[in-house]
Amino acid sequence: MNYLEGKIDFHGQIRCSKYMNYGILTSGVAAYIAGWLAHDSFLSIKVFLILSIIAGIICIPAWPMYNRKPLQFQKTKN
Amino acid sequence: MSKYNIQEFKSNFDTAFIEFFNKKGYKQSYFVDNIRFLFGFGCVIPAAIAFGLEHFHDFSKLKEHLLCLLLVYFTFSGLLTWWISFVKRNRIYMGTSPDQKLSIDAETTLPLKHNPHLDLTLRIKRGKQPTTIAHKLSIPVADIFDQEGQISQDAFSKHISSLCRSCIDKE
Numbered sequence A: 001m002n003y004l005e006g007k008i009d010f011h012g013q014i015r016c017s018k019y020m021n022y023g024i025l026t027s028g029v030a031a032y033i034a035g036w037l038a039h040d041s042f043l044s045i046k047v048f049l050i051l052s053i054i055a056g057i058i059c060i061p062a063w064p065m066y067n068r069k070p071l072q073f074q075k076t077k078n
Numbered sequence B: 001m002s003k004y005n006i007q008e009f010k011s012n013f014d015t016a017f018i019e020f021f022n023k024k025g026y027k028q029s030y031f032v033d034n035i036r037f038l039f040g041f042g043c044v045i046p047a048a049i050a051f052g053l054e055h056f057h058d059f060s061k062l063k064e065h066l067l068c069l070l071l072v073y074f075t076f077s078g079l080l081t082w083w084i085s086f087v088k089r090n091r092i093y094m095g096t097s098p099d100q101k102l103s104i105d106a107e108t109t110l111p112l113k114h115n116p117h118l119d120l121t122l123r124i125k126r127g128k129q130p131t132t133i134a135h136k137l138s139i140p141v142a143d144i145f146d147q148e149g150q151i152s153q154d155a156f157s158k159h160i161s162s163l164c165r166s167c168i169d170k171e
Helices: A010-038 A041-059 B006-023 B031-056 B063-088 B153-168
Strands: B091-096 B102-109 B117-126 B133-140
Touching (some): B006 B102, B133 B153
16 A cells, blocks of 8 residues: 555655656646647646646656665664 | 655654753753744734734724834844844754863754765864864764664664764864
């Protein structure tokens, strides 16, 4: 159930942050271009929302690809 | 699943660091935090007075009073921002040794990296001398925290004690 707890290693956190930033930026640019070409601002909003949701699906859950480089922490003392 | 929460790691380290020196008999100074609270109240009080005045009186009659309160608010707000940004910064502890001969000032930062290192800067001032000597220590997070995100007391004591021996005890 780690998908809901959202624990990812540090390497995964940096990757996820990069994907989110590039994803949102790309969504904005693509939405602007689509809306400009179609002369339709509503299309622009729809494209932005769809691409943002895709970026969210890639970034929000704790996918296994974000847990590929775990650190070796100290042993827990009970 | 291990915890990888940078903020929690820093917070746990800061707490353990403060407890370590307080247990050694150092007297912690709250001067920086007290001034920060003072500036904070300096912002809140004019805002509350402005809200209260406007609630009971007409705005047109209060323009000059609100302007004064606004100027007071922005002054304190600017002072608060300056204090937090340039004076408090990442400072976590200011204290004086039991014999009053040494004062220490500690800052920690823990930037998110692939293998994060906790950077501790310890500034030591001897007596009333104007100069301070800064000592830096960089500890990998994996060396002092366990899988639950809790600090490993043995590893922490080892690092901080070696820092104390090399920096503070020599002073």
